[in-house]
Amino acid sequence: MKNDTFWRYTTLMPAVLLFVALTVVPMVNLFVLSFHHVEWIERIAIWKSVGWSNYTAAFEDNLFRAGAFNTVVFAVVAVTVQMVLGFILALLTIGVTRGRTFYRTVFLLPILVPGIIIGAIWKLMYSYDFGVINKTAIFLGMSPQDWLGNPNLALASVIVVDIWHWTPFCFLLLLAALESLPQDIYEAARIDGSSPWQALRFITLPLMLPAIIVTFVFRMILALKVFDEVYLLTGGGPGTSTEVVSFTIYRRFFTEDRPGYGAAISIITFAAVAILIFVAGRISRRRKAS
Amino acid sequence: MRHIPINSTHALRGTVRRTLAAMLLVTTSTAAMAADQAPMTIVINQSPWFAGFQKVVELYQSETGNTVNLDVNPFAGSLEKQRHAVRTGESPYDVLIMNAGFFIEFYSGGFLEPLTNIEAGFKLSPDIYTFDDSVYWNAETKQIDAANGDLLSVPVNPFLPLLHYRADLYAEKGLNVPTTWDELYDNAKALHNPPAMYGISQRGQRGAFDVTFDVLPYVWSHGGAFFADQKGGDYTVTINSPETLAGMETYLKLAQDVGHPSTAGQTQTNVIQNMATGQAAHIQGVPAPALFDDPANSIVVGKVNYAPTPGTAEYPSSPPLGHWLAGVPKNIPDDRKAAALAFLTWFQTDEAQRAYAEAGSPPVSRAVLTSDLADKPEFRYMKALADSIPNARLTFVIPEASQVLAITELRLNQAISGELPLKEALNTAATEIAKVMTDSGYTAPVLPPLE
Structure with missing residues (x-):
């Protein structure tokens, strides 16, 4: 028994060491850094302790506040639409057997393209003067729009790109979950005279709920980290209309060279995402229990 | 389909290997004979004038046999690489191409070697613009100072609107x-x-x-x-x-x-x-x-x-100065500092500046900017640029x-x-x-x- 415990810990040790080296140590370092201001004098880094001031400054930082607000709007709207579209697509295609490999490959393509290339493609499409969207609008007799330069349209334009990019991800996960649902329940419901809508409402949705929650949380985490699409499409502008938290952290940390403050807003963001995951986990567990 | 016998393939491989080895020997021995400086690396941004700079670097290599590698980045990426390089034990870069918006932080942080420390007699050519004296820095007063400051950089591009x-x-x-x-x-x-x-x-x-x-x-x-x-x-x-x-x-x-x-x-x-x-x-x-x-x-x-x-x-x-300056980091060995300075010395020559202009990038030499080149249609920007430089100012000195x-x-x-x-x-x-x-x-x- 004693030997068992020894081997259990020994075999676990490499993973624990890796976790400590690659996650715990950098996080502790980031946390310590967040209480400092770093200055370079004659090639020497001078760390000055500043207490909680980096944290208090974060809540007065207009850019960070705008970034946090936009990130939440971006993540909630984009992921909700992706989930709905992904689910509808999964329902529509579950019965399709012909050309299955082909359509799945086609749906996979947007996920495989790097975000930076997607940004470049859509930037061209959104171009006021040369973009295919405005060219089409003019052809149809409508007036061209400043998709990325108008503060009222810019965030929506970025959200559309993200929806195009990530809906296939939701679709594939939800399709896999749909395919794994037990068919005998549907047969029993059909015999009992249930309509397709009732089957969806009372069988599919409840059974799919764990998969929906997992997919939603996965996507929310990724959406909260959005960077590359915004970086290339709008650079966070015009004004603060497409500023997102990752971009604010990048600017404050690297462009402005304020590692202490950058670390503080990174910790705040990390804490917010951790809380989201915790809450989602609790909801998921409660659902399972009920 | 034609099949090559094993023996023939082996013989072919041997010939190819010998030929490549001979070519490598000739190339390296030629380079070794010609090169008088250590290989160097320049970290630079991808600006509209970069193509001209690249061509002038190629010219330097062909004339001297010295090796110059270019690490080309977007604007912000170049800045980050430069910061990281000067803060580590030994910089991977021998020349930093710094923008007018950010060069002061490299000056004030003490990251750059005064060029006269590398070679006591080094001077900026009188033909080269100093762009609001931005090449001089007084480490004691922490100010741009042409009278008492050290020469910390050489202008590379007159980036002004x-x-x-x-x-x-x-x-x-x-x-x-x-x-x-x-x-x-x-x-x-x-x-x-x-x-x-x-x-x-x-x-x-x-x-x-x-x-x-x-x-x-x-x-x-x-x-x-x-x-x-x-x-x-x-x-x-x-x-x-x-x-x-x-x-x-x-x-x-x-x-x-x-x-x-x-x-x-x-x-x-x-x-x-x-x-x-x-x-x-x-x-x-x-x-x-x-x-x-x-x-x-x-x-x-x-x-x-x-x-x-x-x-x-x-x-x-x-006009504001958004020009670019070349500095040499302190944290590189002396032979690399010497190589960097050799390049910067050559870059200031009339020949290099003319080649730079002819390759499509505005020069930083007054002599070239106001030379006969300015009368040619393809260099018609030169007069406007020469007229603008005296009024151009630094945006930030902090x-x-x-x-x-x-x-x-x-x-x-x-x-x-x-x-x-x-x-x-x-x-x-x-x-x-x-x-x-x-x-x-x-x-x-x-x-x-x-x-």
Whole structure:
């Protein structure tokens, strides 16, 4: 028994060491850094302790506040639409057997393209003067729009790109979950005279709920980290209309060279995402229990 | 299908191997004989003038046999790599190409080797512009100081804005080259015919040093500024002065009446694209003539001409310096410092500067800029550039430039996009800049808010 415990810990040790080296140590370092201001004098880094001031400054930082607000709007709207579209697509295609490999490959393509290339493609499409969207609008007799330069349209334009990019991800996960649902329940419901809508409402949705929650949380985490699409499409502008938290952290940390403050807003963001995951986990567990 | 016997394949491989080995031997021995400096690496940004710099580096290599590697990056990426390089034990780069917006932090952090420490007799060629004395730094007073400072860098590119205008349309409409913003407005209005032609295309997007760079000629030529007198040590924040407001109002008037409908979303690339595709009658851009005279990239070949940015009745043309400087980091071995200096010495020669200009990049030599080259049509930007340099000024001489720029980029862009009213944007910027400055230990009073 004693030997068992020894081997259990020994075999676990490499993973624990890796976790400590690659996650715990950098996080502790980031946390310590967040209480400092770093200055370079004659090639020497001078760390000055500043207490909680980096944290208090974060809540007065207009850019960070705008970034946090936009990130939440971006993540909630984009992921909700992706989930709905992904689910509808999964329902529509579950019965399709012909050309299955082909359509799945086609749906996979947007996920495989790097975000930076997607940004470049859509930037061209959104171009006021040369973009295919405005060219089409003019052809149809409508007036061209400043998709990325108008503060009222810019965030929506970025959200559309993200929806195009990530809906296939939701679709594939939800399709896999749909395919794994037990068919005998549907047969029993059909015999009992249930309509397709009732089957969806009372069988599919409840059974799919764990998969929906997992997919939603996965996507929310990724959406909260959005960077590359915004970086290339709008650079966070015009004004603060497409500023997102990752971009604010990048600017404050690297462009402005304020590692202490950058670390503080990174910790705040990390804490917010951790809380989201915790809450989602609790909801998921409660659902399972009920 | 033809099959090659095993023995033949083996023999073939042997021949190929021997040939390659011989070629390698010849190449390396030639290089070893010719090269008199250690191989070096330059970290540089991908700017419109980069192609010319690349060609001049190739020329240096072929003439000297020395090896120069280029690490090419986007603007912000280059800055990050430079910061990281000078803060490590040994920099992977031997020459840093620093922008006017950020070079002070490398000076004040003590990261650069004074060039006379590498070679006691090293001097900047008298033909090379010093760009508002930006090559000299006094480490004791922490100021730009031509009289008592060390020579820390060599200018690489005279990146400052010129007015680009469509000379063919000017001739067609009988317009005169503008020297004031009012004249520019009238000319732009005469040519404004959207969406086929915009009177002017301005670079209003928020970036690292984008919209700020674009509005400064307007602000300064109205008597405005961000600080009262940085060089003189007066850090009173003046971004919300009536003069700065007047400059911004002129900018917005052009944008709204005769400008591109997406000014707040226009990058330098967009602005260049608008001119190259014949959709802009004017742009304010850095001289990159090869872009517009290359038929592969432009439909306005030979039609774009250049002039200093306009001024007002009270103030002359006032372009900001966005130039590039080459510095040598302290944290590299002596042989690499010597190699870097050898390149910078060669780069200042008349021959190198002419080759640089002929390769499509504006030179930093007064002699070349005012030489016979300036009379040739392909170098017609040179006169405007030579006329502009004496009036060009440094935007920042403080290491907090990147933090101040983050504020100006955001607030000016908000004013252009209409997200904030102009006065509110300037007042907000003033308060925020003052906070950055006071937090860094400066005395930085603010003006009463604009009402």
